[in-house]
Amino acid sequence: MRFIADLHLHSRFAYACSKTLSIEELTKWGMFKGITLLATGDFTHPLWFDELQNDLIPIGNGLFRPKDEIIESVKKVVPKSCHREVYFMLECEVSCIYSKNDRVRKVHHLIYAPDFETVREINSQLAKIGNLTSDGRPILGIDSGELLKIVLQSSDSAYLVPAHAWTPHFAIFGSNSGFDSLEECFGDLTEHIFAIETGLSSDPEMNRLWSKLDTITLISGSDSHSARRIGREANIFDTDLTYDGVWSAIKENDRSKFIGTFEFFPHEGRYHYDGHRNCKILYHPTESADHNNLCPTCGKPLTLGVLHRVMALSDRTTAENVESYQNLIPLDEAIAEVKNVKGVQSKAVQQAYFALIDELGPELEILSSIPIDAIAAAGGRLLAEAIKRIRSGSVSIKPGYDGLYGEIHIFTPHEREKLERIGQPQQPSLF
Ligand SMILES: [Zn+2]
Ligand SMILES: [Zn+2]
Numbered sequence: 001m002r003f004i005a006d007l008h009l010h011s012r013f014a015y016a017c018s019k020t021l022s023i024e025e026l027t028k029w030g031m032f033k034g035i036t037l038l039a040t041g042d043f044t045h046p047l048w049f050d051e052l053q054n055d056l057i058p059i060g061n062g063l064f065r066p067k068d069e070i071i072e073s074v075k076k077v078v079p080k081s082c083h084r085e086v087y088f089m090l091e092c093e094v095s096c097i098y099s100k101n102d103r104v105r106k107v108h109h110l111i112y113a114p115d116f117e118t119v120r121e122i123n124s125q126l127a128k129i130g131n132l133t134s135d136g137r138p139i140l141g142i143d144s145g146e147l148l149k150i151v152l153q154s155s156d157s158a159y160l161v162p163a164h165a166w167t168p169h170f171a172i173f174g175s176n177s178g179f180d181s182l183e184e185c186f187g188d189l190t191e192h193i194f195a196i197e198t199g200l201s202s203d204p205e206m207n208r209l210w211s212k213l214d215t216i217t218l219i220s221g222s223d224s225h226s227a228r229r230i231g232r233e234a235n236i237f238d239t240d241l242t243y244d245g246v247w248s249a250i251k252e253n254d255r256s257k258f259i260g261t262f263e264f265f266p267h268e269g270r271y272h273y274d275g276h277r278n279c280k281i282l283y284h285p286t287e288s289a290d291h292n293n294l295c296p297t298c299g300k301p302l303t304l305g306v307l308h309r310v311m312a313l314s315d316r317t318t319a320e321n322v323e324s325y326q327n328l329i330p331l332d333e334a335i336a337e338v339k340n341v342k343g344v345q346s347k348a349v350q351q352a353y354f355a356l357i358d359e360l361g362p363e364l365e366i367l368s369s370i371p372i373d374a375i376a377a378a379g380g381r382l383l384a385e386a387i388k389r390i391r392s393g394s395v396s397i398k399p400g401y402d403g404l405y406g407e408i409h410i411f412t413p414h415e416r417e418k419l420e421r422i423g424q425p426q427q428p429s430l431f
């Protein structure tokens with residue numbers, strides 16, 4: 001069956017994450033968004049792991065469903081148009097901080113497990129290394145290879161995937177504290193790494209410029225810190241909705257089963273370009289090179305972003321064998337742009353968002369596949385045009401850099417006025 005999976009999430013126990021993140025909240029937003037399979041996040045955290053064991057029921061194929069009370073209470077607040085089954089996969093993220101080859105390395109990895117027993121085993125090993133209770137994304141003084149060993153020894157079906165592989169501060173290929181290859185990070189164990197997460201600031205096109213990743217599958221996850229941001233990146237599968245179904249599709253990179261990904265526009269990610277946010281310096285990598293990668297304002301090294309690292313490590317000028325993917329802008333951001341209001345939390349945007357999914361179905365279907373005419377009928381001509389532009393990639397975005405998200409513009413003010421005028425005659429006129 002065809003389904004969407006968000007494979008990188010967090011709980012309310014992770015640093016800087018929404019205090020409302022619970023299985024119920026995630027299930028609800030899974031329905032709003034149209035995501036069938038969600039990662040649990042944070043299974044290393046003792047309180048969250050207790051909650052997972054209490055709220056989730058194993059369905060015998062490596063995946064879990066929320067218990068009946070949760071589903072019943074969620075269905076009361078989710079419109080019928082969005083009702084669907086939502087399943088969970090056990091997942092966590094570990095922040096490894098260690099020194100290797102005379103440099104401090106800070107690398108985040110995702111870990112996946114098929115059952116509670118495996119999680120218990122992983123947690124008991126990791127608890128010997130550091131504190132699992134202070135942060136849902138524990139910071140451990142452990143080498144990536146040692147972490148991989150623990151994962152491999154816990155179960156034949158537990159996997160490690162480097163997270164948001166290119167971001168500067170906490171990633172395997174990051175400019176600040178990463179490596180120049182998988183081998184440099186994992187040594188003899190590299191063969192056990194078969195996938196990386198692209199992260200918000202890179203997309204498959206960029207990753208496929210580097211031949212060393214040819215055998216590596218590119219997966220996506222939202223890494224969202226609140227439920228309303230889930231699915232901003234996600235994977236589309238057409239395979240058995242089981243733990244092994246998902247992982248064999250990923251391992252084999254079988255594109256009839258792992259159909260592709262939904263991606264942020266990489267420019268919108270917080271680390272696409274280089275720069276210094278405090279000094280208001282925003283550079284394309286070639287401009288950084290012209291300045292020896294130093295900030296002209298403060299003189300310190302620039303934060304070198306994802307594009308910079310892709311350009312440094314890649315060995316092709318055009319991408320090869322790129323998987324299918326669709327860049328998306330979250331629906332509430334598109335609505336805010338259409339309504340010309342700042343902030344997706346405004347009442348007008350929220351009302352429009354819920355009215356749309358009530359009428360048309362889940363957000364990711366509206367963004368990717370519901371016919372434009374149907375969107376125009378439910379949400380107006382301007383929104384339909386916005387979604388058409390998102391689907392064709394005709395949007396203008398000021399790139400994100402040094403931790404600042406990029407800024408999206410779908411319409412110029414002049415265009416909006418013009419389109420609104422064209423929209424007028426459709427409305428009945430008294431005159
Ligand atoms: Zn991370
Ligand atoms: Zn500076």
